[in-house]
Amino acid sequence: MLLFAALPLQWFALASTPLGTGRLHQVAIFAFSAIVWVHYRLVSHLPAVRVAKPFLVANAYMLTVWAAIDLYNHSLPLGAVQEGLYVGVFIAIATYFYRVASGMEPGTVEMLRWAAPVACTVLLVAFAVSMVMNGVNPLAVLQKTVSSADPEIFQKQVFKSSFGGFGLDDQAARGNLRHEIFGAILLSMLVSTWAMRFGSAVTRAQTVAYRVFMTLGVVLLAVSLSRSIVIAAVVWPIIAFVRSMRSGQLSNRQIALAFGTVTGIGLLSVTGFGLVIFNRFLTDTTGYDARAQNYAGAVQTLKQHWLIGGAQTSGAHVSSHNFVVDNWLRAGIFVAIAALAIVILLVATWFRMASQLHHMPDWMTPVVAALALPLVRIGTSGGGLIPPDEWVALGFVFGILAYRHQQRLQQLED
Numbered sequence: 001m002l003l004f005a006a007l008p009l010q011w012f013a014l015a016s017t018p019l020g021t022g023r024l025h026q027v028a029i030f031a032f033s034a035i036v037w038v039h040y041r042l043v044s045h046l047p048a049v050r051v052a053k054p055f056l057v058a059n060a061y062m063l064t065v066w067a068a069i070d071l072y073n074h075s076l077p078l079g080a081v082q083e084g085l086y087v088g089v090f091i092a093i094a095t096y097f098y099r100v101a102s103g104m105e106p107g108t109v110e111m112l113r114w115a116a117p118v119a120c121t122v123l124l125v126a127f128a129v130s131m132v133m134n135g136v137n138p139l140a141v142l143q144k145t146v147s148s149a150d151p152e153i154f155q156k157q158v159f160k161s162s163f164g165g166f167g168l169d170d171q172a173a174r175g176n177l178r179h180e181i182f183g184a185i186l187l188s189m190l191v192s193t194w195a196m197r198f199g200s201a202v203t204r205a206q207t208v209a210y211r212v213f214m215t216l217g218v219v220l221l222a223v224s225l226s227r228s229i230v231i232a233a234v235v236w237p238i239i240a241f242v243r244s245m246r247s248g249q250l251s252n253r254q255i256a257l258a259f260g261t262v263t264g265i266g267l268l269s270v271t272g273f274g275l276v277i278f279n280r281f282l283t284d285t286t287g288y289d290a291r292a293q294n295y296a297g298a299v300q301t302l303k304q305h306w307l308i309g310g311a312q313t314s315g316a317h318v319s320s321h322n323f324v325v326d327n328w329l330r331a332g333i334f335v336a337i338a339a340l341a342i343v344i345l346l347v348a349t350w351f352r353m354a355s356q357l358h359h360m361p362d363w364m365t366p367v368v369a370a371l372a373l374p375l376v377r378i379g380t381s382g383g384g385l386i387p388p389d390e391w392v393a394l395g396f397v398f399g400i401l402a403y404r405h406q407q408r409l410q411q412l413e414d
Contacts, residue, residue: 001111001114001115001118002028002032003028003029003032003392004115004118004119004184004188004191005028005118005119005122006024006025006027006028006029006122007025007028007029007119007184007187007188007389007392008025008119008122008123008126008181008182008184008185009023009024009025009122009123009126010023010024010025010177010180010181010184011023011130011162011163011166011168011177011181012024012025012126012166012167013166013167013168014027014167018078019078019081019082019085020082021167021168023168025184025388025389026388029089029388029391029392030085030089032092032093033088033089033092033093034092036092036093036095036096037088037092040095040099044095044099045091045092045095047095047098047402047403047405047406048091048094048095048098048398048399048402049091050402050405051094051398051401051402051405052090052091052094052398052401052402054345055342055345055346055398056087056091058338058341058342058345059083059087059338059342060087061338062327062335062338062339062342063080063083063084063087064080065331065332065334065335065338066079066080066083066327066330066331066335067080067081069308069309069310069331069332069335070331072308073308073309073310079330079385083385083386086386086388086391089388089391089392089395090391090394090395090398091395092395093391093392093395093396093399094394094395094396094398094399094402095399096395096399097395097396097399097400097403098399098400098402098403098406100112100399101198101399101400101403102403102406109195109198109199109200110195110199110200110206111195112191112192112194112195113192113195113196113202113206113209113210114192114206114209115188115189115191115192115195116185116188116189116191116192116193116210116213116214116217117192117209117210117212117213118188119184119185119188120185120188120213120216120217120220121213123181123184123185123220127162130162130163130165130166131158131161131162133165134161134162134164134165136157136158136161136162138158141153141154141157141158142154142158144157145276146275146276149275149276149279150276150279151225151276151277151279151280154223154225154276155178155225159177159178163177176382178224178225178226179224179226179228179229179377179380179381180377180387180388180389181224182220182221182224182226182229183226183229183232183373183377183387183389183390184389185217185220185221186217186221186229186232186233186373187370187373187389187392187393187396188217189213189214189217190236190366190367190369190370190373190393190396191366191370191396192210192213192214193210193214193365193366194363194366194367194396194400196210197361197362197363197366198363221233222277225276225277225280227280227281228376228377228380229373229376230281231376232372232373232375232376232377235369235372236365236366236369236372239354239357239365239368239369240365240369242357242358243357243358243362243365246357246358247358247359291321294319294320294321295320295322295325297320298320298322298325298326298329301329302325302328302329305328305329305332306328306332306333307332307333308331308332309328309329309330309331309332309335310330310332311329311330312330313326313329313330313383313384319382319383319384320384321379321380321381321382321383321384322378322379322380322384323339323342323343323378323379323381323384323385323386324336324339324340324343324384325384326383326384326385327339327384329384330384343378346371346374346375346378346394347375349371349401350368350371350372350375353367353368353371353401354368364400364404367396367397367400367401370393370396370397371393371394371397373389373390373393374386374390374391374393374394377389377390378390
């Protein structure tokens with residue numbers, strides 16, 4: 001619960017490290033992973049490692065070549081070391097979720113049902129404190145945003161203004177932090193949904209809290225104005241609806257929910273904030289234009305750095321916001337090939353699960369939806385790296401896949 005409580009708190013810096021500024025959510029991720037590595041024997045990680053072996057091999061190759069290229073370019077391989085630590089985080093979290101699903105951590109499934117309520121509550125409290133300390137009036141900004149139908153006002157005057165004063169410099173404390181902040185909220189909602197459908201019967205308190213905070217989570221995702229997170233979130237109801245249709249289990253409740261959603265979107269579209277969201281996705285081309293410029297700059301830079309890299313893609317330097325292209329810029333073509341292999345592996349895994357979802361238990365729907373989060377973010381994240389939240393999401397997905405694999409082996413033995 002401490003891990004999921006800390007994941008949205010990404011504007012709180014704790015200390016400076018050789019690998020960069022250590023933030024609260026990163027400390028929580030590494031602390032949890034360290035506990036897992038220390039507490040369990042190495043053999044405990046084998047089920048997760050077996051299932052994720054191609055993904056881990058591609059990462060190991062990519063990071064090794066990246067480190068060698070950095071040393072060749074007379075730079076310390078700090079980026080490769082940091083990503084190597086996140087690979088360790090991935091294994092630890094995958095192992096833990098495998099153990100949870102396998103029943104080796106009694107009571108944890110029931111506890112994880114509270115992931116979304118905890119994450120949403122902590123985020124709201126932290127936002128409230130941050131806005132008070134920075135003199136931000138969200139209602140006044142919202143009124144100004146609605147009257148002008150300009151999403152940039154809300155983004156800059158609420159999000160960016162609230163993130164200042166907690167240890168991050170002006171470049172780091174920018175409105176774009178909201179992508180990962182609300183990505184953490186989406187992940188907590190997916191984990192809570194999996195836990196609600198898995199394991200023992202749910203209690204009335206769990207059901208009430210789940211429904212309330214899932215509704216609140218949807219509202220938070222909408223006001224985030226994060227295109228990438230909203231796109232990742234929309235994948236969830238789509239695959240759930242398709243699964244029900246293909247399995248012949250489409251219920252009256254799901255049909256009513258679908259019509260209710262369409263009606264809600266229609267009503268929202270005629271409100272002031274609905275117009276803000278509409279403009280954010282369709283008429284506000286600032287982000288799209290900037291991304292096009294980033295890609296154009298990356299293509300020009302690649303002419304000089306295509307073989308062994310050497311270009312900077314973080315901080316004040318221009319990033320293509322693409323996992324493959326940025327790895328190509330900083331470490332050359334051989335690292336780019338490995339990065340492309342990682343993307344292909346993840347995409348193939350998602351399509352394989354999605355195509356078979358109607359044959360799987362309903363608790364696999366949030367697991368498949370969770371993989372959409374890193375898939376979207378590795379194509380949109382600044383610096384071209386897999387962000388910390390997405391490493392947690394990948395650990396969750398592959399941990400449950402390891403459990404499914406173990407189930408199939410036991411069925412074959414029986």
